[in-house]
Amino acid sequence: MSSSPLKIAIAGLGTVGGGTVELLAGHADLLAARTGRRLELVAAAALERPAGLPLDGVPFYTDAREMTRDADYDVLIELIGGANGIALDVVRAALERGKHVVTANKAMIAHHGVELARLAELTGANIGFEASVGGGIPVIKALREGLAANRVTKVMGILNGTCNFILSTMQETGREFADVLAEAQALGYAEADPTFDIDGIDTAHKLAILASLAFGMPVSIDAVTCEGIRHVSALDIRYAAELGYRIKLLGVASLSEINGELATDCRVYPAMVPLGFPLAHVDGPFNAVVTEGDFVGRTVLEGRGAGAHPTASAVVADLIDLACGRVGPAFGLPVDRLEPRPTAPRGAGRAAWYIRLMVRDEPGVFADIAAALRDEKVSMEQVIQRGRAPNQTVPVVMTVHETDEAAMLRAVARINGIASVAEPPRLIRIEPL
Amino acid sequence: MSSSPLKIAIAGLGTVGGGTVELLAGHADLLAARTGRRLELVAAAALERPAGLPLDGVPFYTDAREMTRDADYDVLIELIGGANGIALDVVRAALERGKHVVTANKAMIAHHGVELARLAELTGANIGFEASVGGGIPVIKALREGLAANRVTKVMGILNGTCNFILSTMQETGREFADVLAEAQALGYAEADPTFDIDGIDTAHKLAILASLAFGMPVSIDAVTCEGIRHVSALDIRYAAELGYRIKLLGVASLSEINGELATDCRVYPAMVPLGFPLAHVDGPFNAVVTEGDFVGRTVLEGRGAGAHPTASAVVADLIDLACGRVGPAFGLPVDRLEPRPTAPRGAGRAAWYIRLMVRDEPGVFADIAAALRDEKVSMEQVIQRGRAPNQTVPVVMTVHETDEAAMLRAVARINGIASVAEPPRLIRIEPL
Incomplete structure (x- = not known):
């Protein structure tokens, strides 16, 4: 094992960025023991220097592009967010320099994952995005490595904590959607503009990533159809309970033979989940992913799907893999081996x-x-x-x-x-x- | 990535061995795509050549020791079982030759894991035992890698499918233990001598492995106290239901400060599990593991805990990691860095x-x-x-x-x-x- 430190630059010091800095500082010795190297923060960028984070002595940039271009680091952690803009710029720039990237950015991976994975292959860099799906649950690793002996036919899950919180609260209290959404916004569980969450777009990004890993195909957000939870009413939730179901916003991706060809069907929708199904009891801020593989059968992975600390746990898990040299293609296969799959025609299911x-x-x-x-x-x-x-x-x-x-x-x-x-x-x- | 095949010798062609041979043959192309190499079976050993397995052209040995000594392979898969005897002999012999080992043998790892990990470090070999706990659930990988950024304070689970089947059946039918055990034996779900399962010994082996990975300490079966399910009565199961519990055989390992020192408490016992707890609804042949980490919070991993195909999925996951060079210390830390922990005194909890x-x-x-x-x-x-x-x-x-x-x-x-x-x-x- 190498004993040189792993030099880390971090772009974005919001909730997850702050949690990551805390983890790197708080568990410095633990991480050194587990990797045989120091995980050393050598640069940080954000619009403003945040108070209260252990960043003493760490060179600080207000321009993430400048940091990415000029600083001397091994890994860039990108926690700015957004499919395009600065986030995409700095990730491209880092990979072009042959620097590794760790990101929690599901929108960027869903939209540009193939391009970024190809760029990483060209320059010998690696890109990790465990934190992009399921918060702290090691679901990317499970699909890419732990279940890699299987042909996976289905992957599905509760992937958005905001929607799950709203639906769980509607279920518990009998209140209507708009009312519970307003409360979630007041509590900070939902954004001022909640569109990405409640219209299922965030779930669609995550599902596109899971489907790519599960089925060995290029990640594509265009393959996902999307229906959100705005129209779920207290009345439907009451009937669901009476009939033995819970209404949950699911992302569901399946692979099946249609006209002699393997086709995928990737959808986000509010579903009636039977009480006996593993996802029925996943409430509040929890996420869970169900995978069906031909040898392993059904597995379920559950945990906190968001938040500073759980997401930081996933970011740092990627850093640990990099520090230990446990690396490989971003989507489990080299980009040229990813097989595009046709999308099942609407109404075929x-x-x-x-x-x-x-x-x-x-x-x-x-x-x-x-x-x-x-x-x-x-x-x-x-x-x-x-x-x-x-x-x-x-x-x-x-x-x-x-x-x-x-x-x-x-x-x-x-x-x-x-x-x-x-x-x-x-x-x-x-x-x- | 290397394009030379990964040469595999397999010792033991029972249930799991047969499933592994089927997986390697059935998914040969998939595995080659995912690893960039052929996973090639070059030798097999069992007391008798089994019928019906795709072993044509594979040199066959009736003496596993002879195969381990003489054959030309990169990885030995050990699926003979038992803490000592032939299994331990061939694993030691393979590691001494610098060959990697993949095993499902929880008894051997629980009793001799430290010795074997040390031997592997000496000769530059790797030892994988994903299949030893939780069947196809990638729980070893989750603890060693996916959750490695956390200080884990508790790991617990339903780790024995036979006991869970018996308790689930008692719950469903109201029948007594001895009656359900006899049925499980007739159906092949329980061994003729069920001691290892029903007295909790198998769970204790698995818990010792999980505790070692979770707490970074040398694996030790002596640290685990053990109570089985022989004394669980239909009456207690009825009262449990009335009070809002399910009786489950759990393995529970926790790390806490006692008199200023971190001490472990590792126990196997039938417990009253509240219906709202994630393990209450894990029934029949399913296993599940709950982990509590300081950053990630609680995660739950669930799936089939035994059987030819799920266990083969885990065996081959280890092979894939080896083929891709994703390797590291057996217990997540080099043996010399594993910290022995005192055991909490009886009655301290x-x-x-x-x-x-x-x-x-x-x-x-x-x-x-x-x-x-x-x-x-x-x-x-x-x-x-x-x-x-x-x-x-x-x-x-x-x-x-x-x-x-x-x-x-x-x-x-x-x-x-x-x-x-x-x-x-x-x-x-x-x-x-």
Whole structure:
């Protein structure tokens, strides 16, 4: 083992950057014992020098680009964030200099991962992004190394702590989405502009990264379809509980043979998760990832998905691997060996569904709805309609057995055209156990 | 990356050996893509050549020692089992020749891990034992690498699939231990001599390995105290459910300061696990490991803990790391840097408890029991005593708040001496959430 220190430059001293600096200072001896080297912070960049961090004697830059270009370091830690802009500039610049990169930036990896991995291969550098998915859970390493003997057919998870906090709170309190979101913003659990989280974009970035590692394909955000949680209502959450489900925002990527070819299906959506499924009880700020491999079967990895300290744990795990020389291609395979996979056509899948209708309680309505389902060969499992309220609007909730997605969408379109159906039907996928 | 094949010799072609041979043959191209090398089986040893395995053209030995000594290989896979005997002989011999070793042998690693790691360091070989704990779950890698930035204070888990199957079945069916064990034996889920599993010895081996990795100390089976599941009764399982618990066989290792010194407490015991705790819902053949690190917080890793294919997944993960040169000290630190830790003295811990008494329903009994608890400052939480049955023996169940273990044991000893207490009290630890 080399006994020279690993020289580290850090760009970005926000929440995760601060946690990383604390970890490097607080566990300096532990890290030296585990790697045989000192992990030495030699430069730090942020717009302003933050108070309260152990940065004495560390050269400080207000221009991360300048630090990246001029400082003498082995690894750049990029914690600025954003798919493009300064973050991308400094990562490219570091890799071009042959310097290693460690980042928590899922947006950048999802959008530019292939380019960056190729650049790293060219210059003999390595790029680690354990912190980009699942906070402190070592899920990237598990997919890239621990489960690498398997052909993985499915990877899915609860990947966004903000959405999971909102949905868990709605579940516990019975309150509506907008109300709980406002509270989450006040508490600092959700951003002032919560779009990235609640519209599922953050989950989509993370899912694109997991799918690339799981299926050995180039990372591509374009392959992911995305539905967020804005439309999840307290009413649906109550019905979910009554039917034995929890509503969770999932990212789900699967690989299956369609017309003789392996195709991927990568989607983010709020799902009905059966209580017996490992993700049903993952609440609040926790994340979890379920992987299905042909030899290992199902594995579940769970832990804190965000926050200064858990994310710092993942950043430093990448540093430890670099310090120990445990390195390899960013996505588990050299870029040229990553196999692009076609995307399964929309509607090609099968699923069971929850459908909530708001209908005017008039004679004959239910016959029209049932006929629309029957004509598309959609088989009902359960129906809940409570009491009578003649000529008022009442909820009718159905679950249907696994069926072709295309047929389900046609049936719902037809139901939406029935005069007594007062709102667009609410369709939520039911996950298999 | 080297393009020479990784030459593999395998000793032992039972369940896991067979699964490993199948994986190497079935995923040969996948493994070559992921490592840049062919993983080539060049020798196999077993008492008899098994039918049905893809071993055509692979030189076969009936003497594993002979193969280990004479064959030309890079890695020996040891799947014979047993702490000593042939398994230990061939592993020592391979390491002495500077050959890498991959093994699923928890008994051998728990008893001889330090010696073997030292030998590997001397000859420049590596030893991988991912398959020794948690079947296909990449838990060794998670502790050694993924969570290596943390000071780990606790690692615990459900580590034996046989016990978990028996306890899950008792829970589901209400049947007694002996009855369910007999069924598990008939189904092949339990050995004809089930001692290693049901007396907790297998769990103790695995816990010793996890504790070594988590706390950076030399692996030592002597540090683990061990209580199995023979005495778990259908009655206790029923009361557990009523009180909101599941009874699970746990291995629990913790590191805490006792008299100014970090001491470990490593124990295997059947515990009352609260329904809200991540291990409560890990049923049947599944294993799970919970780790608490100072930065990452709590993580949970779950998956199939045994069986040909999951275990083969872990064996081959170690081969992939070797093929890619991702190697390091067996226990995460060079042997000389592992720090021996004192063992917490018996009775030093604190816990909440479940106590079941069988008492003759006579006036004054309960006053004597309550006095014994009060005198040791043990504070009762709940009591369940149903109906009356004058002068017959009835169960009395209590739970008590967290208390000193020594005081609890003294109180129980005194209760055991009360004339109306008809059987030794049954004491089961309640895990904190």
